[in-house]
Amino acid sequence: MIDVLLFAQLQEEAGTDKLQIDKQSITVKEIKRELQEEYHLSQLKESMVAVNEAYALEDDLIQTGDTVAIIPPVSGG
Amino acid sequence: MIDVLLFAQLQEEAGTDKLQIDKQSITVKEIKRELQEEYHLSQLKESMVAVNEAYALEDDLIQTGDTVAIIPPVSGG
């Protein structure tokens, strides 16, 4: 099981701040596609993905037990 | 009578923070020469002169009643 945290716009679109994806492993690229197809989230193309609180690259592998966060363009400061 | 205020190094050299020059009028350039000759103050070449709290040019005329200040290189901040 992989926890996926959502923030800002994505959180409002999904109606929740956390999804669970029932996979043993999946790449960053694949998880983005899955979120787009299953939940019709916007902004996935321009979003970064963090795995266990560190930015990940498109081909990085996510494992069960990892915490994933979808990071749309930030606007702090 | 023209009051001349001294600060920092110049004040210590002269042993006072204020001199009086008994003139009706004198230029900035002349007052610097006078202070050098009479009081042997250092730093006069690199000092600015303020008349009534505003920087003056070498040829500006100082009149009796004016307050003059000798401003050696500043080091605030």
Added chain:
Amino acid sequence: MVDKLFEVIEEPISVEALIKKVESRNAGAITTFIGTVRELTGEKKTVYLEYQAYVPMAEKMLAQIGKEINDKWENTKVAITHRIGSLDITEIAVVIAVSSPHRKAAYQANEYAIERIKQIVPIWKKERWEDGEAWIGDQLGNVPYPTGKPEVKGESDD
């Protein structure tokens, strides 16, 4: 209690407290940047802002920015606090404090920090106007950089 140099909090930020965190006998200069909620952006009137963060990762990224600064500018000390939740006009959203033996580094490192915050720290702002609201993202479509040098853009909007 050990002072946290990099934090995301819900309470008002004390500028004095941040200054204290970077004080040093070898500092000749301390710069602070205080980001406040501005009423007007172009013609649009903001009523209030709401900030949300991925808190544990945001604090890690702030600490990373601090480390980048220490590597780039010798003998600097850095503290950054970002506030989240609902903020009114003139309230403080972020404070960056940098101390350095020399003033040039204190200015440069401070400006570097705010540019980096706008690139890599997972914090989002929702603007609430009189006639609506929206989460704000980078309008240029840039994505934040996981590592590497920031692309310092020109005049931005806040």
Added chain:
Amino acid sequence: MVDKLFEVIEEPISVEALIKKVESRNAGAITTFIGTVRELTGEKKTVYLEYQAYVPMAEKMLAQIGKEINDKWENTKVAITHRIGSLDITEIAVVIAVSSPHRKAAYQANEYAIERIKQIVPIWKKERWEDGEAWIGDQLGNVPYPTGKPEVKGESDD
């Protein structure tokens, strides 16, 4: 009592008070510069500093710097306080606060202010070391400019 935006005082400076003076509904950024007494300059160990000012003229020159900034950067607000008398290591000698709608101007204007202070404001510093003391002047032999643009030098010593 009306707050003085530009002053020379003998008491400790409150950074918070200066920030308050420049707050504005249209400010998105406030920068502060805090000049502190540093212990080491090269190999030399400072025990304390003493500042002297030609107070009325110094306050006029600080106000002039504020005006120059308002002319150069739109919608900025500026407050500057310089302390005089005897200051220990880490004590604050000067605080400059600048608010602006945009952060770039807040940084630039603030740095402009400290460069100008070092050129035109009649304030002098005496350094007291373990083995002596001296009034500090500009080692390059430059004289302050009564008007005109500052010559912004590179890294200076404080």
